[in-house]
Amino acid sequence: MAKKKPKVRAEFRKNHDTRARQNDLTQRFDPDAADDSDRGERVTGKGRLTRRRTVAGAEVTQDDSGSLVLPEVDRTVCRMGRVLRVQGLVSIVQMEDGRLLACATRQLLKQLSTELRHVVAAGDRVWVRPEGQREGVIERVEPRTGVLSRSSRGRQHLIVVNVDQVLIVASAAEPRIKPNLIDRYLLTCEKMRIRPIVCINKIDLVDPVSVMPLAGVYSQLGYDVLCLSARSGQGLDALRRLTAGKATALSGQSGVGKSSLLNALDPGLALRIQTVSAESQKGRHTTTTAELIPLADGGWVVDTPGIRQFQLWDTIPKELDGYFRELRPYVSQCRYPDCTHTHEDECAVKNAVADNHIDPRRYESFLQMQAGDDF
Ligand SMILES: Nc1nc2c(ncn2[C@@H]2O[C@H](COP(=O)(O)OP(=O)(O)OP(=O)(O)O)[C@@H](O)[C@H]2O)c(=O)[nH]1
Numbered sequence: 001m002a003k004k005k006p007k008v009r010a011e012f013r014k015n016h017d018t019r020a021r022q023n024d025l026t027q028r029f030d031p032d033a034a035d036d037s038d039r040g041e042r043v044t045g046k047g048r049l050t051r052r053r054t055v056a057g058a059e060v061t062q063d064d065s066g067s068l069v070l071p072e073v074d075r076t077v078c079r080m081g082r083v084l085r086v087q088g089l090v091s092i093v094q095m096e097d098g099r100l101l102a103c104a105t106r107q108l109l110k111q112l113s114t115e116l117r118h119v120v121a122a123g124d125r126v127w128v129r130p131e132g133q134r135e136g137v138i139e140r141v142e143p144r145t146g147v148l149s150r151s152s153r154g155r156q157h158l159i160v161v162n163v164d165q166v167l168i169v170a171s172a173a174e175p176r177i178k179p180n181l182i183d184r185y186l187l188t189c190e191k192m193r194i195r196p197i198v199c200i201n202k203i204d205l206v207d208p209v210s211v212m213p214l215a216g217v218y219s220q221l222g223y224d225v226l227c228l229s230a231r232s233g234q235g236l237d238a239l240r241r242l243t244a245g246k247a248t249a250l251s252g253q254s255g256v257g258k259s260s261l262l263n264a265l266d267p268g269l270a271l272r273i274q275t276v277s278a279e280s281q282k283g284r285h286t287t288t289t290a291e292l293i294p295l296a297d298g299g300w301v302v303d304t305p306g307i308r309q310f311q312l313w314d315t316i317p318k319e320l321d322g323y324f325r326e327l328r329p330y331v332s333q334c335r336y337p338d339c340t341h342t343h344e345d346e347c348a349v350k351n352a353v354a355d356n357h358i359d360p361r362r363y364e365s366f367l368q369m370q371a372g373d374d375f
């Protein structure tokens with residue numbers, strides 16, 4: 001009997017949380033609450049909250065990621081492409097046949113941009129009406145997933161969209177492996193809802209058995225873990241398979257071998273990326289968004305200083321326990337709804353640690369993050 005009580009509470013909390021989330025979404029897209037003058041109609045379709053509105057005589061839809069979906073594209077003329085970078089009003093789009101087109105944005109989309117930033121962002125999948133061999137017009141932007149953004153002064157700034165995965169690169173030695181830092185990157189991926197892949201590089205410098213306990217904890221949580229060596233080539237085939245055809249962002253502290261891994265994956269890639277960032281620093285690119293670099297085997301890499309160190313972007317201590325996969329099922333069973341899982345009685349998280357259901361090191365890592373400790 002005694003065990004049943006928390007379960008009921010857990011169920012209640014779950015429903016409550018779902019409702020709270022729904023309310024939150026509704027509020028964000030409540031047309032009456034919108035600060036612009038549009039009379040948008042809120043519609044729900046395919047499980048997404050969207051808003052229809054009429055702009056410049058045409059009906060457009062805005063989905064819950066903020067992307068705009070225009071009706072009807074003439075598919076006999078228009079072709080799909082991927083925005084590699086945005087330079088002011090021009091977007092460089094890689095078409096499906098590999099051509100690069102410098103594209104303007106359809107007037108209608110531009111009109112919307114005055115009220116919504118980032119009508120087109122690096123990584124967008126777009127429909128382009130080609131104009132000659134080297135230019136075109138973006139007619140439509142497909143709905144976005146995998147959005148890497150930061151908020152500053154209450155506004156969301158898109159860095160790159162449609163990122164499929166993030167490589168969290170650590171090194172087994174030189175510099176030594178820092179599990180708590182990996183946790184911070186993982187947490188940001190959880191928050192951004194982007195698939196993380198833990199890459200432990202420089203495996204040639206240690207006995208591979210020594211990293212197994214840590215790798216085991218992460219794989220048990222359902223994360224992909226690769227043991228790699230940019231030097232010996234170990235694990236690179238697996239990495240190549242995972243990156244082919246995907247948009248992959250790179251993260252990890254300095255010196256762990258990110259550039260070396262990129263070069264091992266695709267010779268000259270690190271240099272191409274360096275050239276790009278040097279150019280953007282010179283101000284040739286008028287925006288600060290990232291750039292997609294095409295891979296030889298298909299797919300793209302996104303590598304910007306901002307993303308390389310993106311741990312704990314915009315995260316508040318109160319929400320941390322929701323991003324630790326193994327803590328999540330216990331959180332709702334704590335006695336106090338606002339339990340910090342530190343000093344409280346009847347804390348289901350602490351009990352789970354004591355019973356070895358949660359790895360003590362991960363729990364410590366959670367506590368450090370919650371306390372805002374540097375390490
Ligand atoms: N033994 C060994 N050394 C490696 C390996 N990968 C990279 N290194 C070395 O580690 C050092 C740092 O590698 P980089 O590729 O520059 O590291 P990074 O992560 O790109 O570093 P930042 O550009 O500072 O962020 C270089 O001296 C590489 O030669 C590896 O798998 N094994």
Ligand SMILES: [Zn+2]
Nearest residue numbers: 334339341347
């Ligand atoms: Zn607790």
